[in-house]
Amino acid sequence: MKRTKTKAEAPNFSHWEINEYVPALVTWLYNKTAANASRLYRKRFGVGLAEWRIIAYLGIHDKGTNAEICDYIGLDKAAVSRSISSLRSRGYLVTRPRNGRDIEVRLTPQGLKLGNRILAVALEIEENLMHGINATERRAYIKTTNAILRNLIRVQRFVDDAYLRSRKLT
Structure with missing residues (x-):
């Protein structure tokens, strides 16, 4: 088994345990789950993952603007705009104008019906994903994942600071 680095050691691939590197684990979990879910949603419901995420957001929040949806679900503006146009x-x-240049988006009854059908499948996917994980482990996973999500602002600050430092060097 590879050992992980201590503070005194410089990073080194021969000592790195990628299977314990949280960003890689999160990426693998998301990419593999998303690819399978997207394939199923497209075949069964005619929508992709981005469209489903927008439907889910609106199902929970009732309404929103492109910017609010982008901020909440972490998609770029172009993807959200394309998906909203397609769903509309x-x-x-x-959609309807809201305070100047913002556009408010809401589900139609048909969109809500579709969202509920997809939600049933999404919950089945989650059930399969969490197979063999007891309630205590599930709560611990959710608690830890939410703590990591709250730390994303720290990652953003680190990246922004590192970018600014690198610009000063050139």
């Missing part, structure tokens, strides 16, 4: 053209969403 198929009758799943309605």
Whole structure:
């Protein structure tokens, strides 16, 4: 078994245990789950993962703007705009102007019905993903994951600071 680095050691691939590196684990879990879910949602419901995430957001929050949706679900503005246009053209969403240049988005009854059908499948995917994990382990996982999500602001600050330092060197 590889050992992880101590504070005194410089980073070194021969000592790095990638299977214990949280960003890699999160990425692998998300990518593999998302790819499978997206394939199923497209085949069964005619929507991709980005569209499902928007439907889910609106199902929970009732309404939102592109910016609010982007901020909450972590998608870029172009992907959200394309998905909203697609969902609107198929009758799943309605839009209306809100305070100047913002556009408010809401689910139609047809969109809510579709969202509930997809939610049932999403919960089945989650059930399969969490198979063999007891209630205590599940609560601990959710608590830890939420703590990590709260730390994302620290990562953003670190990256912003590192970027600014690198710009000063050039």
